[in-house]
Amino acid sequence: VKDPSPGWWEFMIGPGHPIDTSQYFVICVNSLGSCFGSTGPSSIDPATGCPYRLTFPDLTVDDIAASAKLLLNELGIQQLHTLVGPSMGGMSALALLRREPEIASNLILISSAAHATPFAIAMRSLQRDIITSDPKWQQGEYSYQDPPANGVRMARKLGLTTYRSPEEWLVRFGRKKSRNIQNKPFVSEFEIESYLDYNAAKFVGSFDPNCYLYLSRAMDWFDMKENGANLHQALTPIQLDNALVIGVQSDFLIPEWQQKELAVALNEAGTRVEYVALESVQGHDAFLVDEERFAPVVRQHMAKLSTAETA
């Protein structure tokens, strides 16, 4: 263990956990374009010795999938037992299967989508507008010591409003007033406002703004149907035995109908599909926090796969 700090999905992956590292070799690939280890707009361009910034090539979800395949080649892995992807990770998993139809035997998609909807595009486009409108963004040439923090902060706030659900907030915050009223006119009087402020502030400084722009746009561009007349045709070449598709009823960023669409299309393309719609109230983020509902579903599905292989 080279990095002992807790990760994003501790309850799901580990020894004895639903995705059991005592049984499987688990590879978690950082996205190409992101600023946490893979090459992205904040990486140094060897040709210039300076960060790529906006000279980084246009990034698509397909590029992210291609980079994952290069890693598998490097590791000498020809086929995966199960490909697992939540949210944008599910898009990357689908893109990898489009490129490499026989790369995996099984697939788990969680709160993902076969294409970005206009509502999701609207939300992400406005986040990008907010960042690029921050005077400190400087057409991507910002100082890394003084980045467009205010734009990133507000873009993150907008993200947070789409990651959870109105239902959760109604129960969790209601109309409670904040105890830590900040000296900001017109903002931060209610607990919901403090929650957004606090969580947005945590994000600022941890994510490179240009990387955020590239990854955000890549999601808008994603459409599994690109190479086929419809989703069924796009999925037909894919050689999967089993798929688990999980949706969350309170997710309004990537709503349940998009999960159902994937489940139906995978099934029509010849995959045995288990489809589960969970009643989590945490919206799109539920897979990160609702251990109670998510852990048993993934655990039982993995056990079924394991039994089928033994039998």
Added chain:
Amino acid sequence: VKDPSPGWWEFMIGPGHPIDTSQYFVICVNSLGSCFGSTGPSSIDPATGCPYRLTFPDLTVDDIAASAKLLLNELGIQQLHTLVGPSMGGMSALALLRREPEIASNLILISSAAHATPFAIAMRSLQRDIITSDPKWQQGEYSYQDPPANGVRMARKLGLTTYRSPEEWLVRFGRKKSRNIQNKPFVSEFEIESYLDYNAAKFVGSFDPNCYLYLSRAMDWFDMKENGANLHQALTPIQLDNALVIGVQSDFLIPEWQQKELAVALNEAGTRVEYVALESVQGHDAFLVDEERFAPVVRQHMAKLSTAETA
């Protein structure tokens, strides 16, 4: 007719229209705090000869209701036939009834609410954050020739994403690319993005930013329950004969359950209530555009009231 330009609700109000001006004398009150005729932050403070700006007193929906009552006094009107309020107008109607329980015999509430939810507060709070973060806002002391147009533009974009519905945009825009691609990096490639750009640009310059902040915060502050332990108790003093409450299934800013809550509470408080949930896809804005569904409901309700009075 002193102003011949078309208004916001032409299909609803006029001679022969559902709210029939050949039968009723219709008064439409501009909100206190708004910049279209009533006194607000952009009005001249007689004490200084300069606009009030942020020295304008804190504005509540109750203040807006109180100013409407002053207008009725001025006109010599003691009782109204029907009080009609869509959205924030419904909040104002409820606040007026809280102050003056016998002011009207009938009530029509459309896509309104007894209180602002944390989700609606989050969306409006972020809009205010975006405006007040525009360097040109200058703590409210902006130049009227060079206002914080960029902040207002993005706040309006966010507003637009909450006024319509994901369902409408899916059918209307899907993933169509825009024909007028603007030279803005990371923004404005899809039709949905052009739609937001176009409509946000129309708004900039037409609404004073400080007025926007005051009115937006007034909605967050609104809670009909303030003077009672629950909504039933808050509504009990109100002396209404009939109420029509209309909700829209695709409205996620002020969702259908908030309309149902009002209908149930008004009924329990002794009002005859007609509750209608419409299947409009236009979300919160439906009452402004879905003539086909809204006009007959209001027309028939008004006819019933008229018949009951004749009988």
